[in-house]
Amino acid sequence: MAAPSNAEQTQLQDMEEEEAGMEEREMESDEEEGMGVENSEDEEDDSSEDEKENEAEIQRLEEQLSINAFDYNCHVDLIKLLKQEGELFRLRKARQKMSELFPLTEEIWLDWLKDEIRLTEEDSNREKVYELFERAVKDYICPDIWLEYAQYSIGGMGSPGGIDKVRSIFERAVTAVGLHMTKGQTLWEAYREFENAVLSTVQPPPGKIPSREEQELLSAQLERIHTLFRRQLAVPLMDMETTYAEYEEWSENGVPETVIHLYRKALQQKEKCKSYEETLLVAEPPKLAEYQAYIDFELKEGDPARVQITFERALAENCLVPDMWTKYTTYLDRQLKIKDLVLSTHERAVRNCPWTMSLWKSYLQALERHGADHQSVSDVFEKALNAGFIQATDYVDIWQAYLDYLRRRVDFSKESSKELEELRAAFSRSLDYLKQDVEERFGESGDPSCAIMQIWARIEAHHCKNMQKAREVWDNIMTKGNAKYANMWLEYYNLERAYGDMTHCRKALHRAVQCTSDYPEHVCEVLLSFERVEGTLADWDTAVQKTETRLNRINEQRAKAAEKETNLARHEEEKMEQRRKAKAEKKAQKKAQKTSRGGEKRKAEQDDYQENWTEESAPKRQRGNGDNNADEYMETETGLFVRNAPPGNKSGGARNARQGAAVAAQRQNDDRREMRDDSCSVFISNLAYTLEDPEAKLKSLFESCGPIRRVQLITGNRGISRGYGYVQFESAAAVPDALKLDRKEVEGRPMFVSPCVDKNKNPEFKVFKYNTSMEKHKIFISGLPFSCTKEQLAEICKPHGSIRDVRLVTYRSGKPKGLAYVEFANETQASQAVLKLDGIDVEGNKVSVAISNPPRKSLTDKPGSSRPMGDIMPRQVYGSRGRGRTQLSLLPRSLHRQPAPPGKVENGTAAEGAPPPPTGSAAAGEPRSLSNSDFAKMLLNK
Known part of the structure; x- marks a missing residue:
């Protein structure tokens, strides 16, 4: 077999390397798949646990609603969970049940509608969505729901009669919310955009001469758009100037004079309402007081359509205020x-x-x-x-x-x-x-x-x-x-x-x-x-x-x-008499103890005074037969004689003069009281002590009530006003008018005016007595800011009923206490006010509101009664004025020395220089009273 060539060897090496790479990639992919399986299993476990928890919570909410179907918050929580879990069938059922019991808010309706729109893509199911929109627009007047309704209907304009259906929905929308000054313009613009889209479909292509029918369709569509512009410009809306400019640009023949006239009239109406709209923009929800003022303004204007839209806007944010619904339904x-x-x-x-x-x-x-x-x-x-x-x-x-x-x-x-x-x-x-x-x-x-x-x-x-x-x-x-x-x-x-x-x-x-x-x-x-x-x-x-x-x-x-009541009253009087006697005895006992402690001290001071008093320093008699003996009396400016002060007492003469002036002022006031006719007079009190020329001021205040005989102002020792007095008229017919000036503010303080009655002859007479029984038609408010006025409080309480009276509780100086009483027409309105106002925030203060139930006065609060001794806190050992800022002693050191026991002797005899044994009260352990010379020796002692 022949050996492979170099080229073949190179090719074989490349194939082997490629196969090895493929094997490595396969191994890596297997590892990744294995890791992915493990991660997916963990995620599935976590999601299954969450699903189980959510399902358990869903079942709990459903059981709670089966017990109490009117739990509003429970309905809301159930809908959120079902939407989170994607339970579409159960979600639709839960929303349906809630809508049968309660009106749904704009947010809940929009979520529901958008979900249904996504689920019903087919044309055959559009009618169900239309029915849902019809239900939504009946709960509240919401511009956003109407806009969503109109836009959804545009999707079906291709069906038979679709364009007419869209137009009818837009017409209903602008009729319902087209007058909404801040949100109405969006609907008008959407309506015009739809008509412009229809216009583009009827316009002939460029260069083509339209037929008679096409020209009629085109003219009719152009007239629709013209009409929409004119209708919108006749409605006061916040940004209507932009619409007018757009119409000028769009219209080939300019803006007609009739449209300009309506536009200017709408601008004037917008300016009238602008302040109310701006107030609503910056106010915090639910803006009840602001809407109430807006409604009152529209009721005076008298335009039924604007009154209706203002009521609807107010109720969308104050749907749980019965008085607002009552006012609206009564108007309708x-x-x-x-x-x-x-x-x-x-x-x-x-x-x-x-x-x-x-x-x-x-x-x-x-x-x-x-x-x-x-x-x-x-x-x-x-x-x-x-x-x-x-x-x-x-x-x-x-x-x-x-x-x-x-x-x-x-x-x-x-x-x-x-x-x-x-x-x-x-x-x-x-x-x-x-x-x-x-x-x-x-x-x-x-x-x-x-x-x-x-x-x-x-x-x-x-x-x-x-x-x-x-x-x-x-x-x-x-x-x-x-x-x-x-x-x-x-x-x-x-x-x-x-x-x-x-x-x-x-x-x-x-x-x-x-x-x-x-x-x-x-x-x-x-x-x-x-x-x-x-x-x-x-x-x-x-x-x-x-x-x-x-x-x-x-x-x-x-x-x-009556006999039984008399016996009970006598028994109560006896108890009160016993308490008065016990209090008087205790007071006399304390006074006797104080007198006994100070008796010896006064005697020592008198002895020193007699020693230092010489014939040369004694004043000669200023009146009488020229006797040279010292005269202990002097004549004051008023002709009264008072005791002279000892020589060296610089304040004695001034004090005696003040005593004489006080006696004279009292005698003068008594003489005036005997001359005054109470049937023609009123009693004035709570006047400022610094009131300049008070008599002239009172004459100017009361001269409108009738002819004034004289004004009597009660003064103190130095002729300074005590803040009260009398105004006597020529006739008793002026008294009722004078009493109407009660609590009139005089230089920052409320002036009290009451009938003039001699309480020595009529001790039981009381000018005014607050009710001490429960007043179910009146509420008591505490925690109010001091800056709150009667008018502001009336505006706060006005939505909850018919207000008869508002009374702010003040100090005698006229400064508020943060308390108030508000009287309603009946008990029902007062109860509703307590439920709605308790705990609300008024200028940063959380107020408390309750039915008026003034506490009854106990016997110890009545004149002449004594309080139980257990209620009086013991006075601290460091003095009646409390502990000082420093703990430094201002007494001489010798006074801090502990005296030797009275019975102590040295070598069978009394200590040298020791005083003789005290007698009387001093023998009981009380220190001996010291004379002026004793004090001088102590101060000089080193």
Whole structure:
């Protein structure tokens, strides 16, 4: 066999190297495949664990919704998890359930719509998406949803009637949200782009002469675009100047004068609304106060379309505010009165705020007003019963509204009818419902005065002429604890008087006399008046005997009750007297101890004073018969004589002068009080002490009330105003007008004005007394910023009800305390305000809101009462003014030396220089009082 040539050897080597490389690559690929399998297995394990956890969470959320289907957050969490897991069928089902119970937000609707659009690519399924869009646009007015709807419809314009369908959707969109000042322009521009696209399809190719039909189509399409420009320019939008410039460029013949006129008018409207729009742009959600101001402005302007779009924009961000829905539905009921719009808005209102009874009530009335069928009204009423109201009285009110509706359906000219039987059945059902469901839930009937039963009895008596049934119903009313009330008996008596007979009237009054306990005198008077007109002498005698017997018994009961109250009051007075005596004794004891400790000190000081007092330094008598003895008295400027100070006491004369001035001022004030007529005067207080010329200031303030006789300002020792006084008018007729100036601000302080009453003669008189019982129609707010005004607080509380009064609590100086009381029209509004306002942020302060419940004053708070000693904190050993900044002692060192025990002797005799043993109080361990000379020796001691 021949040996291979060099070329063949080279070729063989290349083939061997290539085979070896292929083997190496195969081995590497096998290794990579093995590693990839291991990594994929790990990832599969991790993903399976996550799937198991998510599935467990999904099952938990589904179980929770099966228990409470109205858990909004649970619905949202379930939808997020199902979308994450790609469970499309279950996701669609979860969204469907949530949309049946709640209106969905714009974000939830857009996610749902986009998912459905991706899943339904075929034309046969487009109708389902259209139905979903129709549901979405009914919940809230959202420009983005309308834009998505219109753009989706453009995809079907190739189908028969597709272009007309797109145009109809765009027309509905610009009608619904075309007036939206910030987002409406996007829809108008999309509409014009669509029409421009249609224009390009009808334009003939260049150089071709269009036929008559083609020219008509072209002209009609151009007119559509012209019309869109004109309509848009007549609407006030934020960037409408750009649209006008675009129209100028697009139009070959320029802008018509009519369009320019409408455009300028829209510009003016935009300028009016611009401030409100700018406020909304910078405000924080939900922007309730800003929308409220915007709505009030549009209501004054009176354009129904703009009022509607403003309400819709506000409700998109404040869908859980019942007052906003109430205001909107009331406007629609009274102004627009368009059936479809009114009923759809009422339905949206109760879906958003199902707990608000008034919204359901107005919904029922709107259905009746617009001629809805009976089944629809009944279905809405049944939904209302399951809405979960927060008060028992709400169920009574909704039943009354439904019963009124059923009564209006009955033709009472017929003796019996299906509607009448339904009305009676509804009355019976309402009583059972209130007794079973409402009482079990709230612990009260909600209808203590039996208003529903009273209406039933009147209907039976007046419309059905069935007094027997009316009496049965009223007997049922009396058995529910109402027999003790005079007004219930008188209502029954009036019913019998109008539709019954005299026999039953007499029976009703006789039973009322025996049973009434609140106003028996009134019932007795009615019975006697009845017998004067209708009865015989025997009837009169019987009535007199029964009324006298009953009133005597009532008077005995009242006397016993009064005696019991008197004994309780006497017992309380005795307790208070004992406390006062104990306090007085304790005070006297402390005073005696203080006097005994200071007695010896004063005696020593007097001794030193007598020693240093010489005849040469004694002043001569300034008055009298020229006696040379020292005169201890001096005459003041007021003519009063006060004791002179000892020589060397520089402050004594000034103090005596002040004492004399004080006595004179007091005597002058007393003389003025005797001259003042309180019936023509008012008492002024809380004036600033630094008020310049206060009398002239008060005259200028009160001269509008009536002629002023004089102004009396009470002054202190030095003639300085004490901040209070009196204004006396010529006539008592000016006093009521003067009292209206109470709390008027005078140089930064509220001036208090009250009736002028001598409290020495009327000690129990009080100008004003705050309520100490719970005020369910009033709320108490704490934690307010000091800068908050009454107007700002009223704006905060205004969305939650009708406000009667706002009162900010201030100090006497007029500075706010951060507290306030807000009074609403009724208890329901106050309760809603507590629920909505508690915990909100007001200028950076978190406020607390509660029903007003002022604390009751205890006996220790009353004048003359003593507080328990356990409540008084013991005074610290370092003094009544607290611990000083430094702990340096300012007393001489000798005072810090501990004195030797009194009984200590040295070598059987008393210590040299030691004072004699103290007696009296000093013997009990108290130090001896020191004289001035003793203090001098101590200070000089080294």
